[in-house]
Amino acid sequence: MESLKGKSVLITGATGGIGAATARLLAASGAQVFITGRNEERLKALQQELQLPADRFFAADLSSASEVDKLKERFHAVFPTIDILVNAAGVGIIKPIDTLTGEEFMTTLQVNLVAPFLLMKAFLPAMKDVKKGLIINIPGVLGKVPMAGAAAYSASKYGLTGMMQSIREELKRTDIRITNLFLGGVDSAFWDHIDLRVQREKMIRAEEAAKSVWFLCQQPLSGVVSEMVLQPFNHQAI
Numbered sequence: 001m002e003s004l005k006g007k008s009v010l011i012t013g014a015t016g017g018i019g020a021a022t023a024r025l026l027a028a029s030g031a032q033v034f035i036t037g038r039n040e041e042r043l044k045a046l047q048q049e050l051q052l053p054a055d056r057f058f059a060a061d062l063s064s065a066s067e068v069d070k071l072k073e074r075f076h077a078v079f080p081t082i083d084i085l086v087n088a089a090g091v092g093i094i095k096p097i098d099t100l101t102g103e104e105f106m107t108t109l110q111v112n113l114v115a116p117f118l119l120m121k122a123f124l125p126a127m128k129d130v131k132k133g134l135i136i137n138i139p140g141v142l143g144k145v146p147m148a149g150a151a152a153y154s155a156s157k158y159g160l161t162g163m164m165q166s167i168r169e170e171l172k173r174t175d176i177r178i179t180n181l182f183l184g185g186v187d188s189a190f191w192d193h194i195d196l197r198v199q200r201e202k203m204i205r206a207e208e209a210a211k212s213v214w215f216l217c218q219q220p221l222s223g224v225v226s227e228m229v230l231q232p233f234n235h236q237a238i
Contacts, residue, residue, distance in 0.1 A: 001215075001219070002221060003030070003218070004029040004030055004217055005031070006031075006032060007030075007031045007032065007084055007217075008032045008083045008084070009026055009034065009082075009083060009084040010034050010036070010084070010086070011026070011034070011035050011036070012062060012087050012088060012089040013087070013090060014035035014037045014043060015037030015038065015043050016089070016090075017206030018088050018138070018183075018209050018210055018213070020206075021206050021207045021209070021210030022213045022214065023035050024050065025211065027050045027052070031084075032079065033056065034056050034057070035047065035050075035056065035057045036058050036060050036062070036071055037059065037060075037089070038059060038060070040059035043057050044057065055074070055077070056078060058071050058075075062111070062115035062119065063110040063118070064118075068115075068118040068119060072122040076126070081127075081129075081130060082127060082133060083134065084134045084135075084136070084217055085119065085123055085133070086136045086213060087135070087136065088138055089111065089115060090111060090112050090138065090140075091111040091112060093107070093152050094149045095149055096148070096149050097151050100151060100152055105151075108152040108153060108156045109152070109159070112156035112160060113156045116160055116163070116164075117163065120167060127174075128171075128174065128176070131174040131176065132174065132175040133175075133177070134217065135164070135176070135178045136179045136180075136181060136216055136217070137160060137180055138182075138183055138213075139158075139160050139180050139181075140182060140183050141183065141231055142157050142184075143180075143182060144161070144229070146158075164178050164180060175221070178224075178226070179216050179219070179224065179225050179226060179227065179228070180226070180227045181212060181227070181228050182228065183204065183230055183231065184204075184231030185232040212228060216228060
């Protein structure tokens with residue numbers, strides 16, 4: 001496995017359960033972690049917990065092109081290159097099409113699809129300059145197999161999967177690797193406001209999901225894990 005020691009890593013969605021747990025694991029493995037998320041208070045608390053320097057975190061709305069540009073400036077003021085980008089940011093709106101509003105649909109696309117596009121535009125050039133790097137996105141299993149009530153969410157995640165597969169084709173002559181992690185049923189704040197009968201005690205723990213990201217960050221240079229699927233046996237209520 002490739003060592004994480006000294007690698008410059010940007011983690012988005014670091015204020016969420018998976019993102020925060022991932023930041024803890026990568027920092028403990030010697031990676032040079034830079035964290036971002038929308039909640040500045042929680043982000044600062046994580047920065048202090050990990051004892052990161054004050055210039056290693058930046059609160060941003062990644063669906064805003066101007067804020068992504070600021071994030072890029074802040075990151076590259078600390079690190080000239082980026083070795084790994086872990087995109088753990090996202091939003092989940094699960095409801096039937098007849099109650100799903102246009103605003104909710106567009107918000108889902110902005111956060112889950114437009115934001116990753118903006119991140120690619122901002123940080124991929126630095127990887128292309130050195131012809132190496134690793135990008136990990138988390139489409140979730142609903143970016144592979146849809147379910148009822150997930151019209152907005154699946155549209156955004158299928159879009160993310162397709163976009164990254166297309167970008168992968170553009171990078172064939174480089175050593176830039178792209179991995180899609182399809183997680184299903186992670187016990188996180190995602191489910192706090194979703195009206196579905198599920199058994200959260202049977203879901204994957206955020207810390208266990210983060211271990212899969214930690215593992216993927218250490219892929220051997222001789223190969224690439226194009227995708228990984230991790231889901232619980234069953235969390236649907238009977």
